[in-house]
Amino acid sequence: MSIVLEAQNINKYFEKPTRFQVLKDINFTIEKGEFVSIMGKSGCGKSTLLYILSTMDTEYEGRLLLNNEVISGQSGEKLSYIRNKHIGFVFQFHYLLADFTVLENIMLPAKKLGEKTLEAIEKDAYDKLKLLKIDHLALKKASQVSGGEKQRVAIARALINNPSIIMGDEPTGNLDSNNADNVFTIFRELCDKQHLSLLIVTHDEDFAKRTDRIILMEDGTIKK
Amino acid sequence: MINWPVILTIAKTHLVTKIKQTSVAALGVTFGIGAYITLVSFMTGLNTMLDNLMMNQTPHIHIYNEIEPTKEQPIALYDQLANSTPIIHSIKPKLSQKKIHNALPLLNYLNEDVHVKGAVPQIKAQIFYIAGSIEIAGNLTGIHALEEAKLFHLKDYIIEGSAEALNNNENGILLGVGVAKKMSVHVGDRIQISTIKGDVFPLRIVGLYQSGISDLDAIQSFSNLKTVQRILGEAANYITDINVKLNDVELAFPMAKKIEHQFELKAIDFNTANAQFETGTTVRNLITYAVSITLLIVAGFGIYNILNMLIYEKMNDIAILKAIGFSGKDVQMIFMSQAMIIGFVGGVLGLLLGFGLSHFISTIPFETEALPTVKTYPINFNPWFYGIGIVFALVSTFFAGYLPAQKAKKIDPVKIIRGQ
Numbered sequence: 001m002s003i004v005l006e007a008q009n010i011n012k013y014f015e016k017p018t019r020f021q022v023l024k025d026i027n028f029t030i031e032k033g034e035f036v037s038i039m040g041k042s043g044c045g046k047s048t049l050l051y052i053l054s055t056m057d058t059e060y061e062g063r064l065l066l067n068n069e070v071i072s073g074q075s076g077e078k079l080s081y082i083r084n085k086h087i088g089f090v091f092q093f094h095y096l097l098a099d100f101t102v103l104e105n106i107m108l109p110a111k112k113l114g115e116k117t118l119e120a121i122e123k124d125a126y127d128k129l130k131l132l133k134i135d136h137l138a139l140k141k142a143s144q145v146s147g148g149e150k151q152r153v154a155i156a157r158a159l160i161n162n163p164s165i166i167m168g169d170e171p172t173g174n175l176d177s178n179n180a181d182n183v184f185t186i187f188r189e190l191c192d193k194q195h196l197s198l199l200i201v202t203h204d205e206d207f208a209k210r211t212d213r214i215i216l217m218e219d220g221t222i223k224k
Numbered sequence: 225m226i227n228w229p230v231i232l233t234i235a236k237t238h239l240v241t242k243i244k245q246t247s248v249a250a251l252g253v254t255f256g257i258g259a260y261i262t263l264v265s266f267m268t269g270l271n272t273m274l275d276n277l278m279m280n281q282t283p284h285i286h287i288y289n290e291i292e293p294t295k296e297q298p299i300a301l302y303d304q305l306a307n308s309t310p311i312i313h314s315i316k317p318k319l320s321q322k323k324i325h326n327a328l329p330l331l332n333y334l335n336e337d338v339h340v341k342g343a344v345p346q347i348k349a350q351i352f353y354i355a356g357s358i359e360i361a362g363n364l365t366g367i368h369a370l371e372e373a374k375l376f377h378l379k380d381y382i383i384e385g386s387a388e389a390l391n392n393n394e395n396g397i398l399l400g401v402g403v404a405k406k407m408s409v410h411v412g413d414r415i416q417i418s419t420i421k422g423d424v425f426p427l428r429i430v431g432l433y434q435s436g437i438s439d440l441d442a443i444q445s446f447s448n449l450k451t452v453q454r455i456l457g458e459a460a461n462y463i464t465d466i467n468v469k470l471n472d473v474e475l476a477f478p479m480a481k482k483i484e485h486q487f488e489l490k491a492i493d494f495n496t497a498n499a500q501f502e503t504g505t506t507v508r509n510l511i512t513y514a515v516s517i518t519l520l521i522v523a524g525f526g527i528y529n530i531l532n533m534l535i536y537e538k539m540n541d542i543a544i545l546k547a548i549g550f551s552g553k554d555v556q557m558i559f560m561s562q563a564m565i566i567g568f569v570g571g572v573l574g575l576l577l578g579f580g581l582s583h584f585i586s587t588i589p590f591e592t593e594a595l596p597t598v599k600t601y602p603i604n605f606n607p608w609f610y611g612i613g614i615v616f617a618l619v620s621t622f623f624a625g626y627l628p629a630q631k632a633k634k635i636d637p638v639k640i641i642r643g644q
Contacts (some may be wrong), residue, residue, distance in 0.1 A: 051638045056547060077551050084549020091641055095544040097234075099241040109548045111230045157548065169641070 088158025148179030253570025261578020283467035366452025385431020402442030563625020571617025
């Protein structure tokens with residue numbers, strides 16, 4: 001199995017209000033097709049770690065490898081490109097662009113990447129919508145669909161560029177159990193059928209237990 | 225590598241969904257540019273009219289024989305007083321002839337100069353208009369009517385009759401409108417004039433002249449060069465003044481100096497004779513631009529405010545765009561293009577508004593005794609103003625958008641996503 005994401009000796013400090021070490025020497029790898037969850041108490045640094053892994057937070061020590069390439073210390077421009085092409089994101093709150101339709105929201109990362117024609121991107125977007133069984137919502141405004149649906153739209157958007165890995169920051173944290181279950185099933189299927197790697201930060205123990213591997217964090221270190 | 229179609233689509237969507245704010249911002253620019261165009265067209269129109277009032281009639285160089293004392297008094301020739309300072313009392317002007325010596329060759333010389341648009345001869349004579357037993361003092365100027373019409377816009381100031389009629393009539397006179405009123409005479413009537421020496425001549429009125437300066441109109445009349453020469457009993461080379469119009473008014477000063485030196489005549493250039501006039505024009509232009517720039521800066525602050533607010537409202541959108549792979553520069557460009565779209569649309573509408581307003585002003589009747597040829601308010605429809613207007617709209621919106629866009633570029637998506 002090939003390694004998708006590798007963290008080597010990640011240290012992170014908060015400077016305010018006082019200097020405080022949030023992450024202490026974090027090392028782990030995620031392989032292709034692996035469904036990993038990160039658990040831990042509030043404030044243990046799991047979200048901080050996720051945002052470092054996502055390349056959005058660049059103020060840390062250590063090395064980060066994506067598909068065996070070092071991405072630490074790259075320029076902002078390059079990191080944006082990496083996020084765009086290789087990383088799909090799902091947040092706790094359904095971050096959609098409210099002024100755009102569902103379809104436009106999903107197409108946006110692919111348009112930014114600009115590797116395909118508009119027609120091809122639109123076809124891809126419809127494929128992802130069908131995969132998540134929400135193709136009937138395509139032309140609705142993002143602000144007009146329900147919470148569970150929004151999260152599925154967000155997943156569709158994360159998938160549009162066929163990323164190497166999907167990251168989630170408590171993607172079910174704001175959903176009722178039924179919708180949460182739905183989202184988990186979708187993730188499971190993506191992992192099993194399309195061999196997608198997933199890294200999900202969660203508080204939900206039931207959710208975590210059904211993943212392939214749990215990384216448990218405590219006070220900025222990995223317990224197991 | 226910036227993907228412009230995507231950036232512009234996002235910018236457009238933001239603007240369309242916030243159409244009210246967008247319109248307000250664009251209207252700010254529209255009014256700013258509209259007011260600028262109207263103001264500058266109107267002011268420069270008025271300026272040009274006032275300039276013309278002055279310039280059309282005024283020669284660039286006026287050549288004549290000044291009655292003045294000799295600059296070098298005879299005592300200066302006496303060597304033994306070379307080291308002292310002589311003080312002379314009661315200096316008298318030098319006795320010289322009124323006419324310009326060798327005027328006709330001088331005219332030919334001037335007319336052959338490439339910088340000269342035209343040089344025309346004039347004879348100035350003091351006369352009296354005779355109405356019964358009353359004598360009214362006045363000036364009669366002998367002119368070459370057709371050339372005066374061509375070079376000094378004489379036609380604009382003839383309110384009845386024509387320059388051709390004067391040229392064709394050996395005994396014609398173009399009477400000042402004030403004189404005509406005093407004497408209750410009309411075109412076609414005959415009047416008598418007398419010279420200082422007492423000779424009386426009958427002349428036929430072929431037209432009425434109104435300069436707009438009523439003091440002048442109450443004394444001034446024109447007749448043909450030959451007629452005046454005959455009235456004064458002088459030969460055909462008797463010419464007292466030469467008026468020169470140049471192709472470039474800037475050359476007036478050096479050329480006047482040259483003529484003075486070369487021909488030993490008095491030559492006054494336009495700027496020396498009318499120094500206060502240019503100051504007035506400069507100050508009026510300064511006021512126009514100061515007011516316009518103020519208007520545009522106010523509009524610029526409006527855009528700055530609205531973009532700033534838009535960025536606070538779109539904080540989530542900015543974070544999400546950055547999370548899905550848009551770089552800080554992309555986000556900056558989204559907001560910059562919004563500012564530029566507002567500036568461009570507002571600016572173009574402003575040009576139209578300005579054109580409409582100034583066109584409307586140009587149809588308002590504006591009649592005044594002083595300006596016989598002006599019927600409506602003067603407007604200067606110079607295409608340059610429109611060019612400057614649109615450039616100013618784009619430049620000011622660029623600066624108004626720059627700071628907010630810079631802020632959007634620097635927003636840290638992690639803070640916003642985690643902050644919720």
